[in-house]
Amino acid sequence: MRLSEADLAAFTRAWAIKLTEFGSVSGSVGEAALGPWLATELAADEAFGDSRCWSFPVALGDPRHCVAMLVRGSGRKTVILTGHYDTVTTEDYGALEPVATRPERLKEQLLERLSSGGAQTAAEQRALADLQSGNFLPGRGLLDMKAGLAAGLAACASFAADEQRGGNLLFLAVPDEEVNSVGARAAASLLPGIAQDLALDFVGAINLDAIADDQPDGANGRIIALGTIGKVLPTALVVGVHAHSGFPLAGINAGAIAGAIAARVEWAPELTDTDENGLPGTQPSLLSLRDSKTGYDVTTPALAFLTFNVLSSTQSPADVLDRFETLCGQAADALVATLRDRSKASRKPTVLHQPIALHRFEAVYTAACQADEQNTALLKARAEELAASTLPLPDQCRELTALAWNLSGLSGPAIVVGFGSVPYLPTRLSAGPAAQRLLASAQDLAAEAEATYGTQLTATAVFAGISDMSFLGEAEEAALGIVARNTPLWDAGVRWPADGGIADIPIVNLGPWGRDYHTPLERLHEPYAFDVLPRLLIDLSKRLLG
Numbered sequence: 001m002r003l004s005e006a007d008l009a010a011f012t013r014a015w016a017i018k019l020t021e022f023g024s025v026s027g028s029v030g031e032a033a034l035g036p037w038l039a040t041e042l043a044a045d046e047a048f049g050d051s052r053c054w055s056f057p058v059a060l061g062d063p064r065h066c067v068a069m070l071v072r073g074s075g076r077k078t079v080i081l082t083g084h085y086d087t088v089t090t091e092d093y094g095a096l097e098p099v100a101t102r103p104e105r106l107k108e109q110l111l112e113r114l115s116s117g118g119a120q121t122a123a124e125q126r127a128l129a130d131l132q133s134g135n136f137l138p139g140r141g142l143l144d145m146k147a148g149l150a151a152g153l154a155a156c157a158s159f160a161a162d163e164q165r166g167g168n169l170l171f172l173a174v175p176d177e178e179v180n181s182v183g184a185r186a187a188a189s190l191l192p193g194i195a196q197d198l199a200l201d202f203v204g205a206i207n208l209d210a211i212a213d214d215q216p217d218g219a220n221g222r223i224i225a226l227g228t229i230g231k232v233l234p235t236a237l238v239v240g241v242h243a244h245s246g247f248p249l250a251g252i253n254a255g256a257i258a259g260a261i262a263a264r265v266e267w268a269p270e271l272t273d274t275d276e277n278g279l280p281g282t283q284p285s286l287l288s289l290r291d292s293k294t295g296y297d298v299t300t301p302a303l304a305f306l307t308f309n310v311l312s313s314t315q316s317p318a319d320v321l322d323r324f325e326t327l328c329g330q331a332a333d334a335l336v337a338t339l340r341d342r343s344k345a346s347r348k349p350t351v352l353h354q355p356i357a358l359h360r361f362e363a364v365y366t367a368a369c370q371a372d373e374q375n376t377a378l379l380k381a382r383a384e385e386l387a388a389s390t391l392p393l394p395d396q397c398r399e400l401t402a403l404a405w406n407l408s409g410l411s412g413p414a415i416v417v418g419f420g421s422v423p424y425l426p427t428r429l430s431a432g433p434a435a436q437r438l439l440a441s442a443q444d445l446a447a448e449a450e451a452t453y454g455t456q457l458t459a460t461a462v463f464a465g466i467s468d469m470s471f472l473g474e475a476e477e478a479a480l481g482i483v484a485r486n487t488p489l490w491d492a493g494v495r496w497p498a499d500g501g502i503a504d505i506p507i508v509n510l511g512p513w514g515r516d517y518h519t520p521l522e523r524l525h526e527p528y529a530f531d532v533l534p535r536l537l538i539d540l541s542k543r544l545l546g
Contacts, residue, residue: 003158009530011047011157016150016529019085020142023101026086026178034085035065038173042069042153049160058186059495064175066187068194071156073165076201079541080170080191080505081152083208084177084184084468087141093520100520103139107131110138110521126214127521136514138523143514147529148208149173151512154534155541167545168200177468180393180422184468185496188503191472204438204544205507206537207469210524213513218525221513222456224442224540225463228470228509230426232317232419232483233287233394234308234324236261237401239412241351242302249343249350251300252413255291256339257332257356258304261415262286264331265308270323273312275462282311282464288394292402305398313426313462317419318482325358325417332356332415351413359410361401361418362485368407375407383492393493394420400488418486422494424466425480427473427507435474435506441543442508445536452539455532463509473507510536 003011022037023030039055042048048071055065067085070078090100096113099105114128130136152171159169174183195202207228213221238258243251265271267283275281287309291301310320333355340352369376382403386396397420405416429435442459449457463469477500484490512529516522 003154003161005531005535008154008158008534012147012150012154012530012534013526015153016142016147016524017103019146019149020101020103020139023090024086024141024175025089026176031086031175032063032065035067035173035175038067038085039065042067042171047157047160051156051160056186056190058175058182062182064183066175066183067173069156069171070198071160071169071171073159073167073169073545075167076199077167077203077545078170078195078200079167079544080172080202080205080472081155081208081537081541082172082174082187082205082468082472083145083149083152083511084175085146085149085173086175086178086183087144088178088518090140093140096520100140103137103142106138123516123519123521127516127523130515130523135526136523137526138521140522143512143522143524144210144517145208145511147524148210148511148533151529151533151537152206152208155537158534158538159541169541170200170202174468181424181468181471184471185422185501188471188501189497189499191503191505202505203434205472205505206540207463207467207472207507207509208511209463209465209467209509210511210517211513212515212517214515218513218528219456219458221525222528223458223460224446225460225509226439226442227313227428227461228426228463228467228473229281229311229313229465230470230475231309231311231424231466232320233421234310234320235394235397235401235418235420236306236328237398237405237416237418238304238306239405239414239416240300240302240304241413242300245298245300248300249346249348252339252351252356253300254304254413255301257335257413257415258289258291258306260331260335261306261328262289264334265324265327268327270327271310271315271320273315275313281313284308284310303402305401307394307420311466316476316479317423318479321360321417321419321482321486325360328415328417329358332358354413357410357412357414359414359416360486361404361416361488364401364408364410364416365404365488367410368404371407371409378407379404380492383489387489387492393422393489396493397421397488404488418488419483420487423480423483424470425475425477425502426462427469427475429506429508430474432506438506438508438544441540445540445543449536453532453535455528457536467509469507469509471501472503472505474504475502477502477504510540
């Protein structure tokens with residue numbers, strides 16, 4: 001018996017609350033426990049019929065699990081419904097943290113706080129109006145993105161109840177999207193084997209991630225994204241010539257060079273991609289800047305390290321590194337010219353007669369290995385040690401870059417550019433038949449949504465946030481060669497699969513919308529998430545399965 005619209009909405013809401021109440025902050029015990037728990041819960045839910053449920057760890061010895069559920073119909077055609085179940089921290093809720101993952105209780109307490117003088121900012125006033133409208137429900141992870149998972153489960157339940165169903169649905173929930181996407185990367189490497197073992201042909205995938213929208217009517221939140229943006233993290237290790245601060249002209253301050261780079265790269269148009277309308281996209285921005293000093297003294301910093309967030313939909317990683325390296329060189333040259341001019345009055349010698357050299361990490365690593373045959377083993381051992389530490393991946397890359405520099409025999413002042421994190425490649429629907437069928441189906445669904453479901457749905461070229469689509473979708477994995485060579489922890493920390501880490505499945509994003517995710521005001525638009533989204537997912541899946 002097929003589920004009625006009311007039953008479908010109630011089913012979605014119940015699962016959304018259930019998933020949200022199971023706290024799963026990235027890196028927590030809850031994140032590790034949710035996978036096996038969810039697999040057990042899915043297997044016990046009669047709404048999914050005789051579906052097959054299982055989980056698998058993201059890596060040997062890692063407690064985090066991906067969860068899969070296959071709802072069979074007939075034939076080999078299969079659509080994947082996927083999303084992540086980890087969330088950002090709840091610590092930012094302050095006194096409300098005990099109810100941060102209890103949506104109904106949080107709504108009561110948040111309303112009480114905001115309505116009794118707590119709505120001081122424009123964002124808080126907007127949140128108060130939304131909650132008073134009765135259309136929004138707050139909760140950490142409810143919007144990002146457990147309501148999306150719940151809508152996917154509702155689509156699976158509806159599919160299981162259809163006795164005439166053709167094709168198959170594979171539900172896939174993964175951890176760690178908020179950090180390094182180890183869940184999606186593990187799934188991507190295993191999906192070809194799953195397809196072979198279970199006789200499946202993946203004709204498309206639907207990512208269920210959330211959209212944030214500040215428009216009054218939520219028009220910008222009701223979208224189906226036909227691709228996703230990419231992200232890389234360019235880094236620069238700055239090597240200065242340290243000196244006593246009483247004799248600053250005897251050296252060149254690594255912190256000053258780093259500051260010049262930060263100012264030159266921040267919002268640089270050279271690293272700003274354009275959107276599908278030719279308008280500027282997200283500008284690059286400094287994420288961290290630190291020097292090598294661990295305490296106070298009067299010696300200038302010898303080293304500094306910078307990381308930058310760079311998002312792009314058309315720029316390749318090679319383009320980004322080329323442009324970033326050029327910007328670093330321009331910043332260094334401009335600073336040296338300024339310092340030379342300022343030093344003239346002193347008539348004292350400086351180290352500014354030599355330019356600030358530019359190197360890529362791969363060249364420095366090679367120089368270190370050639371300087372002494374033992375250095376290769378030393379660098380690899382240090383990389384494994386760093387990968388096993390609790391340091392964030394960019395800091396691990398900083399440490400190994402500094403070690404490679406020290407072993408290389410090269411001299412400063414210098415700048416070593418590279419990458420410092422897991423790369424997220426942009427995805428687009430290709431010209432292949434499966435991708436073109438997904439493209440046509442998504443566009444038709446958007447065009448017909450208002451007449452069929454009473455809601456506007458817009459097909460847009462790019463999902464603006466980085467997401468697991470980068471690993472599950474159609475991305476140019478060959479573009480990662482330069483990233484691999486210039487990411488210090490590529491082998492030990494990133495651990496990109498040698499046989500490929502991109503699933504290469506046509507994928508779009510169709511998820512819930514709301515406001516202010518990753519903040520204590522995170523809230524979900526209930527009517528769309530619970531009433532409309534499951535039906536849209538069912539419709540799109542059926543179009544793909546024929």
